[in-house]
Amino acid sequence: MSIAYLNGVWQPAEEARVSVLDRGFLFGDGVYEVIPVFNGRVFAEDRHLARMARSLGQTGIKPPMPNDCWKHLFAEGIRRVGEASAVLYVQITRGVSRVRSHNYQNEEPTVLVLASGWPEYEQRPHDVVTMEDFRWSRADIKATSLVASGMIRNGAIADGYDDAILIRDGKVTEASASNVFIALDGMIVTPPASRYLLHGITRAVVIELAAAHGLPLQEREITHAELMAANEVWLTSTTHEVWPVASIDRCKVGSGEPGPLTNQVNSLYQAYKRSQTASSVM
Numbered sequence: 001m002s003i004a005y006l007n008g009v010w011q012p013a014e015e016a017r018v019s020v021l022d023r024g025f026l027f028g029d030g031v032y033e034v035i036p037v038f039n040g041r042v043f044a045e046d047r048h049l050a051r052m053a054r055s056l057g058q059t060g061i062k063p064p065m066p067n068d069c070w071k072h073l074f075a076e077g078i079r080r081v082g083e084a085s086a087v088l089y090v091q092i093t094r095g096v097s098r099v100r101s102h103n104y105q106n107e108e109p110t111v112l113v114l115a116s117g118w119p120e121y122e123q124r125p126h127d128v129v130t131m132e133d134f135r136w137s138r139a140d141i142k143a144t145s146l147v148a149s150g151m152i153r154n155g156a157i158a159d160g161y162d163d164a165i166l167i168r169d170g171k172v173t174e175a176s177a178s179n180v181f182i183a184l185d186g187m188i189v190t191p192p193a194s195r196y197l198l199h200g201i202t203r204a205v206v207i208e209l210a211a212a213h214g215l216p217l218q219e220r221e222i223t224h225a226e227l228m229a230a231n232e233v234w235l236t237s238t239t240h241e242v243w244p245v246a247s248i249d250r251c252k253v254g255s256g257e258p259g260p261l262t263n264q265v266n267s268l269y270q271a272y273k274r275s276q277t278a279s280s281v282m
């Protein structure tokens with residue numbers, strides 16, 4: 001069951017409607033966040049709000065409300081959905097135009113919060129293919145225009161893979177909806193945060209946890225050859241968390257099973273998540 005908050009009104013998601021003149025509909029002109037809720041508490045709320053503010057700033061969409069109002073709205077969504085584990089999908093479009101035009105018309109943003117129970121996301125190791133990153137060069141903005149990502153993910157699936165790891169100018173950027181980490185000769189490596197990849201919240205948490213627990217980690221470019229030679233590869237995202245890759249381009253990564261660093265990082269992430277969403281944490 002999903003509950004929608006649309007421009008001030010809570011309603012069943014299937015009943016929520018927007019105008020065909022909404023720039024989100026006509027141009028994919030909007031930004032979004034996917035925010036997890038565990039134990040009835042929003043995980044990494046301030047980080048998601050900060051990234052959303054950045055996406056709004058970069059696209060020049062008016063910020064619809066201050067952070068304390070967002071937090072209140074999220075709490076209300078959690079209350080209405082009535083499940084301890086939930087996911088909040090937040091989308092802000094530039095709003096409804098008077099006429100279809102590339103020119104902005106001082107629209108008022110359209111605000112959608114979809115609150116749903118946490119779906120069981122698949123965690124099995126994934127078989128991925130490498131593919132040219134043909135998306136736009138502002139992948140750091142969490143924009144709703146995801147046609148390229150859909151083509152990439154579904155192209156990979158049509159060819160018998162689970163997902164694709166993207167390569168731009170010979171270097172790994174990210175996967176279709178997650179960030180990439182490799183372990184190579186005991187060193188964890190992930191591509192640096194740039195305009196070519198989303199600055200994932202899970203990525204940032206993993207980097208901080210590695211530093212706090214003395215795991216060697218570098219943020220630097222990864223070549224296609226290094227990716228193929230890696231002992232371990234994992235993906236990170238809010239919904240799949242720390243997620244092992246079994247094979248790349250039909251070649252096994254290590255033994256094909258999650259490796260020791262993948263398991264260690266996953267344990268650290270799970271423990272951190274529990275600590276941040278325990279009942280005593282406000």
Ligand SMILES: Cc1ncc(COP(=O)(O)O)c(C=O)c1O
Pocket residue numbers: 034174175176177178179197198199200201202203236237238239
């Ligand atoms: C392209 C892309 N990269 C990375 C991520 C991971 O980001 P996060 O950890 O904030 O969920 C996502 C999440 O949806 C994504 O779409």
